[in-house]
Amino acid sequence: MSSDFRTHNQKDAREWVPVLAKYRQPDALRSSFELGVSVIPFIALWAMALWIANFSYIAAFGVALLNGAFLLRMFCIQHDCGHGSFFDNRTLSDWVGRVLGVFTFTPYDVWRRTHSIHHSHAGDLDHRGIGDVMTLTVEEYNARTKMGRLKYRMYRHPLVMFGLGPSYLFMLQNRLPLGLMNHGKKYWISAMGTNAAMALIGFLIVFFGGWQALVFVTLPTVLLAASVGVWLFYVQHQFEETHWKTSENWQLHEAALEGSSHYDLPVVLRWFTANIGIHHVHHLYSRIPFYRLTDVLRDNEELVHRGRMTLRESFRCARLDLWDSAQNKLVSFKEARN
Numbered sequence: 204m205s206s207d208f209r210t211h212n213q214k215d216a217r218e219w220v221p222v223l224a225k226y227r228q229p230d231a232l233r234s235s236f237e238l239g240v241s242v243i244p245f246i247a248l249w250a251m252a253l254w255i256a257n258f259s260y261i262a263a264f265g266v267a268l269l270n271g272a273f274l275l276r277m278f279c280i281q282h283d284c285g286h287g288s289f290f291d292n293r294t295l296s297d298w299v300g301r302v303l304g305v306f307t308f309t310p311y312d313v314w315r316r317t318h319s320i321h322h323s324h325a326g327d328l329d330h331r332g333i334g335d336v337m338t339l340t341v342e343e344y345n346a347r348t349k350m351g352r353l354k355y356r357m358y359r360h361p362l363v364m365f366g367l368g369p370s371y372l373f374m375l376q377n378r379l380p381l382g383l384m385n386h387g388k389k390y391w392i393s394a395m396g397t398n399a400a401m402a403l404i405g406f407l408i409v410f411f412g413g414w415q416a417l418v419f420v421t422l423p424t425v426l427l428a429a430s431v432g433v434w435l436f437y438v439q440h441q442f443e444e445t446h447w448k449t450s451e452n453w454q455l456h457e458a459a460l461e462g463s464s465h466y467d468l469p470v471v472l473r474w475f476t477a478n479i480g481i482h483h484v485h486h487l488y489s490r491i492p493f494y495r496l497t498d499v500l501r502d503n504e505e506l507v508h509r510g511r512m513t514l515r516e517s518f519r520c521a522r523l524d525l526w527d528s529a530q531n532k533l534v535s536f537k538e539a540r541n
Contacts, residue, residue: 213509214505216456216457216459216460219456219460219487220487222503223487223488223499226488226499227288227488227491227492227495228291229288229495230492233494234492237280237494238280238289241273241276241277242277244273245270245273248266248267248270249267249421251266252266252267252270252420253408253412256412256416260419264419264423266420267419267420267424267427268423268424268427270424271423271427271431272428272431273475274425274427275427275428275431275432275475275476276474277303277306277307278303278307278309278428278432279476279479279493280299280303280477280493281300281303281309281314282318283493284296284299284300284311285300285311285314285315285319288491288493297311297312301393301397304397305397305401305404307373307428308373308377308401308425309397310380310390310393310397310398312389312390312393313377313380313383313390316383316386317382320333320334321334321335322459322486322489323455325458325459325462325486326445326447326448326458326461327447327448327450327453328340328448328449328450328453328526329449329450329453332382336364336437336440336441337355338441338526338533339355339525340447340525340526340527340528341527341529341534344525344539345539356524359524361521364433364521365430365434365437366430369430369432369433370426372429372433373425373426373429377394377397378394380394405421408420408421435466435476435480438464438466438512438517438520439463439464439479439480439482440464440482441520441523441533442464442512442517442520442523443519443523443532443533443534444532445461445464445533446458446462447528456487458486459483459486459487460483460486460487463482463483463510464480464482464510464511465480465507465508465509465510465511465512466482466512467513467514468514472514478493478497479493481497483506483509483510484496484499484500484506520533522535527539
C-alpha cells in the first residue's frame, strides 16, 4: 500500500468533512442514467442467458457470469440508496433500494440498518459483530480453546470467506433479520417482503424455463456478484495498516479515513463497482453519490494517496487474520506465532 502522503502536510480527518460536503448533492438525471445503464443490460443479459439455455447450458452459464458484474453494480447503487446519496428524495431512494434488493437477495431495510451500524462503529474493538467481517485480536485468538481457534481459522480461510461464506450470507442468512429480531416489525417486513418477491420470481423462472434456468442462469449471476462483493467489503477494511482501537480511544472520522482503503482499480472494474473502492472518502462522507467520488480525488490529490492499494497489492490482504494491538496492524496466523 502506498504511503507517500501519510506524514507530510496531511489534513486531519475532521478537516476533510467541510471539504467533502461540497460534493454531496446528487443529480437526479445522472442517477437515473446510472440506474438505467445498470438495470437494462442486467435484464437483457438475463433474458439472453435464459434463451441460450435452450441450446447450451455452458454458454448460458458464461453469460450469467458476465451478468454478475451488472448485478454487483446494482448492489452498489442499492448501497448508495441506503445512504440517501442517490436521490434527494429519501422515499424514492428507499424504494429503488428495495426493488434492487429483490435481485441482490438482500432485504433493503435490514441491510441499511446493519450497514449503518458498520459505519458508526467501523474500527471500534468494543463494537464488533454487526455489519462487519469478524476479526479477533491476537490475545482473543490465543485465549480460545483449540476448537474455537479452529473455527476461526476456518472462517477466515479464503475458500470460506469468499466462496462458501457469500453463498451462505446471500442465500440463507439474508432470509431472516438476524441481529435485529427485537428491533420492531419493520425489519421482518423487509426480510419477508423480499423473500416473497424472490420466491415469486424464482417460481416464474422455473415455470417458464425449468430448473436448469435457475441453476445455470440465476444462481451463477447471484453467487459471482456475492463473492466479489464480499471481497470488496473485505479488502476495504482488512488491510495491514488498517485502524482498530478500543472505544475510549476511537474517533469516528479518524477511523473512517485510516481504517478504509482507496482500492485503486482499473477503469472497467471501477465502473462495475461504482467507485466503491474510493472507500476512505465514502466513509468520511457517505452522502456523496458514487459518481462524484472521482471528482473528490481529482480535486484533492492527497486523498488519492491516502490508503491507496492496487489490485495486485490487494491479494496479499487475504493472508491477514488477526489484529495485533502491540504493532497496530493486521497479521497472519504465522506472524502471530512469532
